[in-house]
Each structure stands twice: as structure tokens, then as C-alpha cells.
Amino acid sequence: MTSNRWLILAILFFARLTMAFQFQAVAALSPLLMETFGIGLAEIGFLIGLYFAPGIFFALPGGAVAARFGDKRIVGAGLLLMLLGGTMVAVTESWNVLVAGRFIMGTGGVILNVLMTKMLVDWFAGREISTAMAIYINSWPVGIALALMLLPLLANAGGIAFAWWTLWGLVAAAFVIFALFYHSPEGIEVTTAMLERVSFPYVALTLAGLVWALYNTALAMVFSFGPALLVQQGWSLTQAGSVTSLFMVLFSIALPIGGIIADRTGRKDAIIYLSLISFAFLMPVILYAPALALTVFCVLGILFALGAGPVMTLPGDVLTPKSRSLGMGVFFTIYYVVMMVGPRFGGGLADAAGDAGMAILAGAGMSFAAAVCLLFFRRATV
Incomplete structure (x- = not known):
């Protein structure tokens, strides 16, 4: 049993990476799913958003359940749910x-997302927490990038079932590694204390939640419908997945840089606005100038990533230590609601227009809406 917190970070990183991999599988394999099940982009959007639906029910009570039964048991159960769902998807027609x-x-993915962040803080509180959190957050874009790059290759080589079972094996490996090597740090006790009744600035917190939710939904439009758009424009499925994967790779590299710049300059809002506005105005270029698609994906992979860290600090601007537990539950509930609805909305627009580019335009609109929410958030905190 290890007490090396960096090895613990690697375990949590890998588990969360498999969650991102599993989430992104629908978008990465969307052309094959549409052919196999006779569905359209609206249904693809529904499947993408469905992964986040359980968060509406589990974001608030998740911490309390873990406090009662233990973080490791509940996260282990989450990984088993991911395996169960993966088995059903792999064998069904x-x-x-x-x-x-x-x-x-x-449901399993939500459990991981809500609890493992808390587990990371348990290990790194007061010791390189910013560095550890930046590495941990990057598990999401890295997992998405790998899914976009590898799953189409696996499906082309052995069929869609082969891709699903390979993903299942990845989650199984995460479960085994987590079960064998993860443990809570010394001094962390499980508590069943009830949450205190506290008040918080619900208007400002709701706006902060909307900024984060719309930011992520705009991002989801890229990795969910970007491959379909590029295939529509003449790229092969493998090439389209690789280009979208490059976006996510650059995103993962640039993500911690935004936080560093914001901390050193004190211009947090300026960094967020740069990310949101650049996405809103540059992403539509792909629709009207397809030759620039690769360039736009590369530029926005960097610029859009810069705002992620600063946006995540917005709740801390309005929540007190006593209100933080409940407040963050509300924050993540807003995130999950929007992330469930957003992809379905984008896919529905794309189906209605017969053009995957409409989902990309929807993402640009969401990014602009997030900038507007940030403006009102600051007014609400004055």
C-alpha cells in the first residue's frame, strides 16, 4: 500500500481518464452508431448528454453518501457501474x-467526477494543490483526445464491438488498480456529520454555474460534433478524429497555463473573456472556410483552454467556507443539467438543418452566452 501522493494522483488521473474515454466514445464512433442503429445526430446528441443526466440526482447527495459508506467503496462502485453499462453497450443491437x-x-462516471476531486484535495491540501489539480483536470481532455484518436482506428480494424470491449478493458484496469492501491491519507476520518443550514448568494452562484456549464457545453460541441462536421466536409473518419483529437491535446497542454497567467497577472476575467469570445467568433470560420479548419482547431485548442482554470475559481469568489459544500453541489447540479440538455439541443439543430455545422454554431452561441453570464456575475457580486 502506497503513501506516495504522486502515485495516488496517477491512480486518480487514470480512473478519471477512463471516464472521459467512455464519455467520448459515442462522439468518436458516431458515424458507425448512426449506421448500426439507424439514428441521426439528434439521437447522438441525446446519448452524449445522457452520460451527464445522473449528475442532476447525484451531485448534491454524492458527498453525503460517500461520508456514510467511504470514498473508496463508492468510487469502486462507480467503476463497477461503468463496467456494467459498458457490457450492455458492447453486446446490444x-x-x-x-x-x-x-x-x-x-451514473458511475458522475460518482467518480464528484468524489475523486475531494479525494485529491485530501491528499494534496496545503501541498502543491494547484499543480496536482491542474494535472488531475487534464485527465479529461487527454482521455477525450485518446478516444477520438484510438476508437475509430479500433472500430475500423475489428468492428464497433471490438472498440467497445477495448474500452471495457481499460475501465476494468482502472478498477483493479484503484482497488489494489488507493487508500485515504492518514488523518482523514470518515464523518457522518450533517450539513449545516447555510445561506449563499444564489444569483451569483447560479451565474457562476452557468458560465462553467456553458463553457463545457461549447467545448462538448467540438469533440461531439467536430468529427461529424469534418466527415461531412470530406475528411475520413480517422482523419476527422485525429484533427479533433489534436484540438484536445493542445487544450490539455494549455489548460494549466491559463491558471498560471491569471494568478500572476491578476486578470482572471480578462483571460476568461479571451477564451469565450475567441471561441464564439473563430469557431464559425470552420463552416465558411473549411480549408482553415485545421488552423482554427489548433488556435482555439490553445485559446479556449486558458479560461478553464479561472472559471473554476468563480464559486470561491462568492462562497464562504461554511457554504462551500452545499454551494458546490448547486454549482455542479447546474453544470450537469446544462451538459445533459446542450448536446441534444445542438444535435437537434444539426438534424433539422441537415448540417453538423449547426451544432458548432450552437457551441459558439453558448460560448458568447457564457461571456454574458460572466458580465452579470460580476455585477451581482458588487
């Missing part, structure tokens, strides 16, 4: 079973 499996996967 039924749309209803696919939907059920996706929901079960998402």
Missing part, C-alpha cells in the same frame, strides 16, 4: 439497451 447502458455508465 437494441436502441433501448444502448440508452440504458449509457445511463448506467454515466
Whole structure:
């Protein structure tokens, strides 16, 4: 059993990476899923958003459940749910079973997302917490990038079932590693204390939650419908996945840089506005100048990433230590609601227009809306 916190970070990073990999599988394999199940982009958007649906129910009570039964047990159960859902998806040719499996996967993923951040803080509080958190957050874009790059290759080589079972094996490996090597740090006790009744600035917190939710939904439009758009413009599935994967690779590299710049300059809002406005105005260029698609993906992979860290600090601007637990539950509930609805909305627009580019335009609109929410957030905190 290890007490090396950096090895613990690697374990948590890998587990969360498999969650990102599993989430992104639908978008990465979307052309094959559309062919296999006879569905359109609206249904693809529904499946993408469905992964986040359980968060509406588990974001608030998740911490309390873990406090009662233990972080490790609940995260282990989450990984088992991801495996169960993955099994259902891999063996089915039924749309209803696919939907059920996706929901079960998402339930496990939500458990990981809510609890493992707390587990990381347990290990790094007061010791390189910013560095550790930046590395940990990067597990999401890295997992998405790998899914976009590898799953189409696996599907082309051995069929869609081969891709699903490879993903299942990845999650199984995460479960085994987590079960064998993770433990809570010394001095961390499980408590069943009830949350105090506290008040918080709900208007400002709601706006902060909307900034984060719209930011992530705009990002989801890229890795969810970017491959479909590029295939529509003449790229092969593998090439389209590679280009979108490059966006996520650059995103993962630039993500911690935004936080560093914001901390050193004190211009947090300026960094966020740069990210949101550049996305809102540059992403539509891909629709009207397809030859510039690779350039735009590369530029925005860097610029859009800069705002992620600063946006995540917004709740801390309005929450007191006593209100932080409940307040962050509200914050993440808003995130999950929007992330469930957003991809379905984007996919529905794309289907109605017969053009995957409409989902990208929706993402640009969401990014602009996030900038507006940030403006009102600051007014609410004055």
C-alpha cells in the first residue's frame, strides 16, 4: 500500500481518464452508431448528454453518501457501474439497451467526477494543490483526445464491438488498480456529520454555474460534433478524429497555463473573456472556410483552454467556507443539467438543418452566452 501522493494522483488521473474515454466514445464512433442503429445526430446528441443526466440526482447527495459508506467503496462502485453499462453497450443491437447502458455508465462516471476531486484535495491540501489539480483536470481532455484518436482506428480494424470491449478493458484496469492501491491519507476520518443550514448568494452562484456549464457545453460541441462536421466536409473518419483529437491535446497542454497567467497577472476575467469570445467568433470560420479548419482547431485548442482554470475559481469568489459544500453541489447540479440538455439541443439543430455545422454554431452561441453570464456575475457580486 502506497503513501506516495504522486502515485495516488496517477491512480486518480487514470480512473478519471477512463471516464472521459467512455464519455467520448459515442462522439468518436458516431458515424458507425448512426449506421448500426439507424439514428441521426439528434439521437447522438441525446446519448452524449445522457452520460451527464445522473449528475442532476447525484451531485448534491454524492458527498453525503460517500461520508456514510467511504470514498473508496463508492468510487469502486462507480467503476463497477461503468463496467456494467459498458457490457450492455458492447453486446446490444437494441436502441433501448444502448440508452440504458449509457445511463448506467454515466451514473458511475458522475460518482467518480464528484468524489475523486475531494479525494485529491485530501491528499494534496496545503501541498502543491494547484499543480496536482491542474494535472488531475487534464485527465479529461487527454482521455477525450485518446478516444477520438484510438476508437475509430479500433472500430475500423475489428468492428464497433471490438472498440467497445477495448474500452471495457481499460475501465476494468482502472478498477483493479484503484482497488489494489488507493487508500485515504492518514488523518482523514470518515464523518457522518450533517450539513449545516447555510445561506449563499444564489444569483451569483447560479451565474457562476452557468458560465462553467456553458463553457463545457461549447467545448462538448467540438469533440461531439467536430468529427461529424469534418466527415461531412470530406475528411475520413480517422482523419476527422485525429484533427479533433489534436484540438484536445493542445487544450490539455494549455489548460494549466491559463491558471498560471491569471494568478500572476491578476486578470482572471480578462483571460476568461479571451477564451469565450475567441471561441464564439473563430469557431464559425470552420463552416465558411473549411480549408482553415485545421488552423482554427489548433488556435482555439490553445485559446479556449486558458479560461478553464479561472472559471473554476468563480464559486470561491462568492462562497464562504461554511457554504462551500452545499454551494458546490448547486454549482455542479447546474453544470450537469446544462451538459445533459446542450448536446441534444445542438444535435437537434444539426438534424433539422441537415448540417453538423449547426451544432458548432450552437457551441459558439453558448460560448458568447457564457461571456454574458460572466458580465452579470460580476455585477451581482458588487
